[in-house]
Amino acid sequence: xxxxxxxxxxxxxxxxxxxxLSCTYDTSxxxxxxxxxxQPPSRQMILVIRQEAYKQQNATENRFSVNFxxxxxxxxxxxxxxxxxxxxxxxxxxxxxxxxxxxxxxFGKGTHLIIQP
Amino acid sequence: xxVVSQHPSWVICKSGTSVKIECRSLDFQATTMFWYRQFxxxxxxxxxxxxxxxxxxYEQGVEKDKFLINHASLTLSTLTVxxxxxxxxxxxxxxxRVQPHYEQYFGPGTRLxxx
Numbered sequence: 001x002x003x004x005x006x007x008x009x010x011x012x013x014x015x016x017x018x019x020x021l022s023c024t025y026d027t028s029x030x031x032x033x034x035x036x037x038x039q040p041p042s043r044q045m046i047l048v049i050r051q052e053a054y055k056q057q058n059a060t061e062n063r064f065s066v067n068f069x070x071x072x073x074x075x076x077x078x079x080x081x082x083x084x085x086x087x088x089x090x091x092x093x094x095x096x097x098x099x100x101x102x103x104x105x106x107f108g109k110g111t112h113l114i115i116q117p
Numbered sequence: 118x119x120v121v122s123q124h125p126s127w128v129i130c131k132s133g134t135s136v137k138i139e140c141r142s143l144d145f146q147a148t149t150m151f152w153y154r155q156f157x158x159x160x161x162x163x164x165x166x167x168x169x170x171x172x173x174x175y176e177q178g179v180e181k182d183k184f185l186i187n188h189a190s191l192t193l194s195t196l197t198v199x200x201x202x203x204x205x206x207x208x209x210x211x212x213x214r215v216q217p218h219y220e221q222y223f224g225p226g227t228r229l230x231x232x
Contacts, residue, residue, distance in 0.1 A: 043225070
C-alpha cells in the first residue's frame with residue numbers, strides 16, 4: 001500500500017515570511033501524481049498544488065511552490081510571503097493505488113500551520 | 118467552476134436509524150466520485166469509490182452493507198449510513214474528479230452525530 005508521511009504535526013511562521021512543509025511518500029510506480037490540499041477551520045478541502053512525477057519542473061502556483069525530489073520520494077510545499085489566510089491544516093496526498101488520476105487519495109496526517117501576525 | 122456540494126451539512130440521528138447524505142457536482146459531470154471519512158483532529162480516510170452506473174468499490178475494512186453508496190447520475194452520488202450507531206459519528210466528505218484532469222474537488226462535508 002502507498003504511504004504518505006508528514007513528520008511535522010505543527011509549524012509556526014511569522015506573517016510575510018516563508019515556511020516549508022515536508023512530505024515523503026512510498027511508491028513503486030514511476031509515473032504518478034502528488035497533491036497538497038489545505039483544510040481551513042471551515043473544513044472545506046482546497047487544492048493548493050499538483051505535481052506530475054514525469055515533469056522534472058517543480059510546480060508553482062503564485063506564492064505556493066513545491067520541491068519535488070523523485071529519487072528521494074520527497075514532496076515539500078513552500079509558502080512564500082505567508083498571509084493570515086494561509087492558516088490551516090495542510091495535507092499531502094497520493095493516489096491510493098497506482099498513482100494514477102482515477103484513484104481515491106491517501107493522505108498524510110497533516111501539518112497544522114499557524115501564522116503569527 | 119468545479120463546485121461540489123453536499124447535503125445536509127449537519128445531521129443528528131438516533132441510534133438504529135438510517136441517514137442519507139447527498140453529493141452533487143454542480144457545474145460538471147462526474148463519472149467517479151469518492152467518499153472519505155474524517156474523525157476529529159485526524160486525516161481523511163478513503164471509504165469508497167463511487168462509479169456512475171455501477172457498484173461502488175469499498176476500501177478494506179469498510180462495511181459495504183452499512184455504508185450504501187449509489188451513483189445514479191453523472192452529477193449525484195449518495196451515501197446512506199444504515200442502522201447508525203454512535204461510533205459512526207464523524208465528518209463525511211465527498212469529492213469528484215474533474216476529467217480529463219486528475220485533481221479532485223471536495224464537497225464541504227457533512228457532520229453526522231448519532232445519539
